[in-house]
Amino acid sequence: MSREDNMSKGTSSISRRSFVKAMGALGALAAAGGIVSVDSLFTGGVPVALADSTEQTTWGHCAINCPGRCALKFHVQDDEVVWVDTYTSSDAGFDDPQPRACLRGRSYRRWLNSPDRINYPMKRVGNRGEGTYERISWDEAIETATDKLEEVIGTYGNEAVYIPYATGVSATTARPFNALLNLIGGYLNFYNSYSTAQISTITPYVYGTAQAGGSSFKTAEDAKLVLVFGSSPTETRQGGLTTHYDWVHLRERTGAKIYMIDYRMNDSILGHSAEWIPINPGTDAALVAGIGHYLIEHDLVNLDFLHTYCVGYDEESMPDDYRGKNMSYHDYIMGTGYDMIEKTPDWASRITGIPAARIESLAEEIGTTAPLYVNQGWGPQRRSNGEWTSWSIMALPCLVGQIGLPGTNNGTRENSGGPTLSSFPTGTNPVSASIPCFLFTDAIDHATEMTSKNAGVKGVDKLKVGIKYMINYAGNCLTNQHSQINKAHDILSDDSKCEFILGINTVMCDSMKYSDIILPDLFRFEQVSQISTGGDVAYMITGQPCTTPKFERKSAYEMVSLMADRLGVKDQFTGGKTEEDWIKSLYENSRSKDATLPTWDEAVDMGVFIQQHSPIVSMQKFRSDPVTNALETTSGKIELFSKKVLSFTNGWELEEGDTLPGLSTVPPIPAYIPEWYGIETTTDEYPLVLGGFHYRGRLHSSWGDIAILKDANPQEAWINPTDATSRGIAQGDTVHVENEFGEIELLAKVTPRVVPGVVAVSQGAWHDADMNGDRVDKGGSINTLTTQRPSPLAKGNPQHTNICQVTRA
């Protein structure tokens, strides 16, 4: 059996020892196409740990929020995973697509067998948040959880039940709890995500929805200039066939000049520092306005494009009812409207920290180089001004007409996605009320004060009742990945507010400590599971259980089936099917729409199915015919001024700093608004700006407890030598980072890779504080320091909008 044959099977068994014995050393060498010419290597002996009797391999997929969905090849002996390989081969060339797992995927065995792994159902025996639990039976756990659910629904109604945002499990059958609740009257909905609240909210105003997606990275191979705002493709999506590989591939293949605009010289820039344009965080909109000013002054804007494809650029392209009011983007930039400030490169320079001459030379390059590929990550939008920051970055390619053409992008994030797979039907939610996911602690604490005008409540004008029952499935967003952890703790630990929390997870992360009942979950690779994803290349993974379920762990589908049985809706929930039956039937439905997909048996055998597609050019149809292919915006065109933003936020209760001076709504143009806690709003007490970033050692908080990953990827605060020296801080010192919301303790990384005045702390470290004592977070979670105040329009999490002080411990 060749290696390729072995790789192609969903499960296979081969013993290294029997392989060698049966074939003979030289025979094996020949069969394997080896390059060793002697057999003495074999007599050296196979390491004891690997000299097994029988080794099975199974395919599985990573299921955490990262779109990487890495292919995991589990090597299993005696029903235990002995090591985790990936989809790879020794002969793969640079262009051969292989969804190779990242460092975290390669460390799964440590999580699988973690001492923190939850093995049995448990009930809380101490106070909420203390983390003291006692083992109980499945019967007791299901009985308690369902009885309390019925009691809450009976007392408060279904609007009091909530499933908080969570990122721990992605698969085609990963939402069984939603399906269950819809069968018994529904639950309070949420909208937005913690990843993209601001950009997802603003994009439909600008580009509509159906045609708004970004171009592939591969499209940028045809560009002459690539501008990336606030993104580190190699860090945010490390494994699989997503942006890590796609970015490295693009950089090698493109002839374009590349600039990466970031307050950190992030890992994607390493080795290529000429690409780095350092910028003060949260000021990208000012940079775009300053570039816009230069383009206008030097007649480098594409007026034909702006007048044909856009509204709101200038007076001529304003909606009829807003003419003569000096409310265009041009009026904003040239100082004839809004704040009446001319957004010259000098003006932009004072805010962004980029020298005016550099802004001018960059603008000249932008105005004279085509194709131009403008891209943004999701960091710039996760700010108090994120809606307008992301809108501004989209406006930049519009100014020069570099949209919908080969080699261009519309300023959003690069295209991603895999074969379209059907998902488990969750039914229809009879409850219409919906909240921004970021405001769930408000909805526990003071729901009846929350309205459509002050808290983004949708579906109803105001909430009737607070959240009383939560199902926290595979989530760490109650505290760790939410914001202002100390405040979240105070709200959640009061069990008179939210009366019951059902927690389902594989490990005891910080949020799980607030559960009243805990159910032990299986990983998706301990079950049959299927998922698709992709970047420049699409792929699908069909996995089989790597081992039998251990201890008393169950799949979420089994848990929900037990709850449904007790609630009298089991048959409606299961439809008479097992989860595997569902996965297969959903897949048959997917196959009926995509003839290129393999049969189920083939998919299981191959484990990984790769689907090549042509590079995607964003908004190509719209560019070719803007009338036939009109966008779903108010005007059908790209909106650089949005009437809808004005009308939607008319009468909203805004706080100081939420909009431009003189406006009673949020800005209807892509303006620069200083952050509430930002480069222009530091204080004597908190003179430094603080931002987060994705770190290779974790995906959000997942893997945050894995010792070998923490060992190689310490939790550090990046601080510029200028700021460190004045505080007596040296590389590796223990430091405290503090602001009005809390204090964290971690190590200093003193580095010129971060701009002066800015501290960068990777997000996702596990919160570790004595909540009855000093509350100093020795885990170094940035969310101890982030605010719960939502961004103005999206009501999203502004987790990079922070100020702080740093001291040596």
Place this chain on the structure above:
Amino acid sequence: MVQYAFYFDGTRCTGCKTCELACKDYKDLDVGFAYRKVYEVTYGDTQKDSNGCVVSTCGGYTVSMACNHCYEPACTKVCPTGAMHKDGETGLVSVNVDRCVGCGYCHMACPYDAPKVDRAKGHSVKCDGCVERVTNGEKPVCVEACPARALDFGTVDQIAALGGTQANIAPLPVPTYTDPNFYIKPSDDAQPVGSADGKAVNPLEVL
């Protein structure tokens, strides 16, 4: 006699450490041990000028390195028992754990910091080039793990033909010490051996 060598493409490496952790899983290494190490070199300044503008001369890059299976290994020369040895047929350097007394001379002698004594095991440990995988026609687990395709492994002739040069960037020592079988394609930011700008800045991360 065959001599094997590693290849490192510094233009592709992003410092993600998948190589290091894939090795740790395959070799079942615990906290404190890594057979492959990823160094970060960062140099220059990022400062604000009198106008408050950010001016940067900062550059940086990563180097991923395991044992270089040198032609003249320092570790074998100082080993008092012969446990640390260079295989006559493959050129791979490894530890005979039955002979090793854990004295640590190899650790002190190696200019690349490849061997380390595992006190719990009572002997030296290091990268052995995944000899059993190579025997089976595969490449070392780190090489096949790399998401960015920055690593390769083969005979020294094959690897030298890829266009890199022999272990000649900072923070490595001059290659003449041990004649390492490690070839590097440098990134734009890479600094020459001995450069004052070429110091590794991530000691906390390197095990």
